[in-house]
Amino acid sequence: DIQMTQSPSTLSASVGDRVTITCRASQSFSNWLAWYQQKPGKAPKLLIYKASSLESGVPSRFSGSGSGTEFTLTISSLQPDDFATYYCQQYNSYPHTFGQGTKLEIK
Amino acid sequence: QVQLQESGPGLVKPSETLSLTCTVSGGSISSYYWSWIRQPPGKGLEWIGYGHYSGSTNYNPSLKSRVTLSVDTSKKQFSLKLGSVTAADTAVYYCAMYRNGYYEGWGQGTLVTVSS
Numbered sequence: 001d002i003q004m005t006q007s008p009s010t011l012s013a014s015v016g017d018r019v020t021i022t023c024r025a026s027q028s029f030s031n032w033l034a035w036y037q038q039k040p041g042k043a044p045k046l047l048i049y050k051a052s053s054l055e056s057g058v059p060s061r062f063s064g065s066g067s068g069t070e071f072t073l074t075i076s077s078l079q080p081d082d083f084a085t086y087y088c089q090q091y092n093s094y095p096h097t098f099g100q101g102t103k104l105e106i107k
Numbered sequence: 108q109v110q111l112q113e114s115g116p117g118l119v120k121p122s123e124t125l126s127l128t129c130t131v132s133g134g135s136i137s138s139y140y141w142s143w144i145r146q147p148p149g150k151g152l153e154w155i156g157y158g159h160y161s162g163s164t165n166y167n168p169s170l171k172s173r174v175t176l177s178v179d180t181s182k183k184q185f186s187l188k189l190g191s192v193t194a195a196d197t198a199v200y201y202c203a204m205y206r207n208g209y210y211e212g213w214g215q216g217t218l219v220t221v222s223s
Contacts, residue, residue: 001168034209043201043213044152050209087152091208095167096142098152 002027002090006099012107017078021102023071023088032092035064035073038101039084047086048073078104109134111202111214119196119221125189129202129214132183136160140205141178141185145198146216153198157205158185192221 003026013019023033031051036044046055048064051071061076075082083106088099115127129141143155156166158176166174175188185202199218203210 032208036210043203043216044210045213046209046211049207055211089152089209091205094165095156095169096154096208098154100151 001095002029002093002097004088004090004097004099006086006088006102008102009100010103010105012105013078014107015078015080017107019075019078019104021073021086021088021104023066023073023099025069025071025090027092028068029090029092031067032090033064033066033071034089034091035062036087036089037082037084038087044087109139109204109212111204111212113200113202113214113217115217115219117218117220119192119219120223121193121221122191125187125192125196125219125221127187127200127202127217127219129185129187130183131185131204136178136180136183136185138206139211141176142203142205142210143176143185143187144201144203144210144213145196146201147195147198155187155189155200194221197221 005024007022033051035048038044052064063074085101085103110132112130119125137160140157142157158178160178173190177186199216201216202214204212
């Protein structure tokens with residue numbers, strides 16, 4: 001199995017800040033990585049696929065990059081609606097695996 | 108737009124079988140792969156496996172001995188059976204759909220508690 005490790009586990013930031021979340025994989029792969037946003041009591045929502053492709057309807061302040069073993073999700077200017085937990089997911093191989101999550105909190 | 112709705116018992120006794128169904132509306136069940144993903148309270152996401160209308164399946168090795176997934180195209184439903192459950196199987200269970208590996212759509216999730 002490919003293990004996905006996110007950092008940090010918790011991130012405190014303010015509205016307007018630029019934030020970056022990192023996802024590291026235990027094995028190298030191309031760009032078969034997705035990012036999701038999850039709010040309390042809700043299902044995850046797809047933000048980014050293929051490492052850097054923005055899902056339709058997702059604001060352009062979200063962006064993704066990376067390949068190999070290191071991937072990043074960047075939010076260019078935090079909005080109040082962005083405070084949530086974020087997960088990365090690899091789909092290079094089965095079983096699909098997720099990072100442990102990064103909780104983005106209001107500072 | 109495809110919508111997914113999970114259904115099934117919210118309480119299952121230890122050692123029994125957990126059975127859930129995902130009903131698909133607004134789209135073709137043959138157009139996607141269908142997965143179950145679970146999330147224990149306060150924890151992260153775990154992929155359980157996928158099913159496809161063709162009959163192909165793939166299970167997480169950590170659960171493979173206890174899981175059966177199936178797709179019923181006539182009812183537009185995707186089902187999960189997880190046997191010999193313990194308290195560690197307590198989680199919110201989501202059904203989700205994909206074509207290219209990433210999950211484009213999710214159900215709202217259903218909490219299943221394993222307790223006597």
